[in-house]
Amino acid sequence: MNSLINTFQQQESQFWLALLQHIQISLVSLFIAILIALPLALLLRRYSRLAEPLLQITGIFQTIPSLALLGLLIPFVGIGSLPAIVALVVYALFPIIQNTYTGLQQIDSSLIEAARAFGMNRRERLMKFELALALPFIMAGIRTSGIMVIGTATLAALIGAGGLGNFILLGINSNDVNLILIGAISSALLAVIFSTLLRFLEKAKLQTILISFFAGLLLLLASYYNPQANNHPKITIAGKLGAEPTLLINMYKEVIEKNSDIEVTLKPNFGDTTFLYNALKSNKIDIYPEFSGTILTTFLKHPTTSTDPQTVYEEARAGIDKLDNLAYLLPMKFQDTYALAVKTHYAEKYNLKTISDLHKLPAVKAGFDLEFANRQDGYKGLQSLYGLNFDVKTMQTSLIYNALNSNNIDLAQVYSTDSQIKQYQLTVLKDDKKLFPPYQAAPLMSKNLLKKYPQLEQILNKLAGAITDEEMINMNYAVNVEQKDPAAVAHEFLARHDLL
Known part of the structure; x- marks a missing residue:
């Protein structure tokens, strides 16, 4: 717990920015979805033959994996907030349309006939009692969509839109559980708070809900306002x-x-x-x-x-x-290039200094990520240039260090300036046949x-x-391990x- 608190304090300034971005993306998406879904639901009630096909289509949209949808949108709308919002709107439509349509359909037909007898037209019936009767259904659909949007918005970080997903991705990338927990817990708490507010509004009057809606929209617009203090480029x-x-x-x-x-x-x-x-x-x-x-x-x-x-x-x-x-x-x-590393006591035991020295070993369990395992300047090059063959376990990059530290593997594919080289006191083997290409920033x-x-x-x-490589390792160590401000x-x- 102390470690989690310390990490939060180190990341506090970035956290509030990420939280604001997450709220902005989520609320913009939800507001747009509401503005699209409610008129569509009203249209479906009037033209009921369209209801089943449209509900099927919006339901199918929800079965598309989030990452696939984001990937499909990038060629058309680029990266950043826009494709994230488009994807979230697509996911948010179905619950709102379905619940609104269901809520309107369940209204007792005798009430509608009585309203007609009193001379009410369609618009008057809708505004005076139909929406009020369907309101619990409508709000339940909005609440479901809101929770879904807040959770899915963590993926917005993958396309540069920011949000709490940044902490999750950064935690996975640096193998820092605390960063993952900050992102995941914050997103979950945000969803709970939002769900509670909407549950409270379910019991409110239509006028109160409309006022709350427009007040939220104004606050959202205000959060984007950023006056320029000067004319500097x-x-x-x-x-x-x-x-x-x-x-x-x-x-x-x-x-x-x-x-x-x-x-x-x-x-x-x-x-x-x-x-x-x-x-x-x-x-x-x-x-x-x-x-x-x-x-x-x-x-x-x-x-x-x-x-x-x-x-x-x-x-x-x-x-x-x-x-x-x-x-x-x-x-x-x-140069932040590929490298092979072993634990220092392992290197001393077998007198390992270069990659060629690995020929001394009868069998080596190696941990590579999937890309390295299939690259010519990776494992394939190790086979062709060095004549080496290992018992290869492919895994996510951030897990390789854990596997090496816990002796589940003997040899790890690393990057030459990773902070974990210092953190776990590893020995990097010299690329004596110069397989790995230079990577200078x-x-x-x-x-x-x-x-x-x-x-x-x-x-x-x-x-x-x-x-130098050593200076970069030390600076990465200061940020990743000592939690210093970059x-x-x-x-x-x-x-x-x-x-x-």
Whole structure:
């Protein structure tokens, strides 16, 4: 419990921002769903032949896996809040339409006949007693949709929309149970609070519900209001999930703001590689740190045959320029590339220093993630270049360290700057045949941004060649294990090396 509280205190500023984002996404989605579903339900009551087909269609929408739906929406509406809201609206429609239609259908026909006898038209009947009688059903449908939306909104973090899902993803990525619990518990509590409020409104009068609805809508709109305090130019820098990208973007922010009048907005833990790249191309963000090896293998689709960092960087810079007219500035020194690690006592026992030394062992249980196990610069390369064959267990990356630490595996695929290397006192084996390609981080941005702010190139190139592998491991350790603020760790490094 103390560990959970300490983690929350360290992440408190990000937590309130994530909570606000989660509430915004959830309420916007629910309000839009209500505005669509209620008129549709009224239409179905009037044209009952359409009821069954439409309810079937909206019901089918709910069977589509959330991740699949988000993936289908990205090519059409990009990333960020919009596809998340569209997906959540789709999921929220069915309970509201079904319950509203059911509530209206269950009204005693004798009441309707009596109203007709008194000369009421359709609109008068609807407003004076039909909606009031159907209200418990309608509110139950809205409550069901609201709970569903709040829970599903955690997936919005996968496409850069923020929210409490950021904590869950970051916790999975860094193998931090406390971060996962903060995201999961907060989302569950938010759903409980929202359900309780709606249950209270079920007993209220229609006028009270309408007033509450519009009051909530006004508060929601007010939460998006962000007056500009000055006329300084502004850019947005985003980072991938994890401590390392967050450290890098904090460095970018500080050197830019110290050396220009440009104000920087940070979006840490914005998402995975593909989402960030699409966000950059669609101008939702302006800069993010990318790795030279990733540009070659993921975007250019032609892995390099060179193991020289400068050659790989030049290939990546020229290729991304030609592909999408993007500028790739000078890289830092450290390389966050693949590596193989063992426990230090295991390395000492078998005198292991290089990957080639693994031939000394009769049998090795290895833990790889699925991607590494199927890459030419991964396990396939280990087989062809080193002639090594292991008993391979594939698992999620964050679980590999636990498996190694608990002796369930002998050898782990890691990244060369992971904080767990220091945390678990591991020995990284030297890639003596140079299988793993260089992965150096450098700022990636559009050339239009550089034309607008040409000083950015000179400012950010101050970081070129900075940070050794050991320094990066130590900074990741400070953030992941010692729970230090990434901005403070980044500032300390910049100040120590006179980069400000």
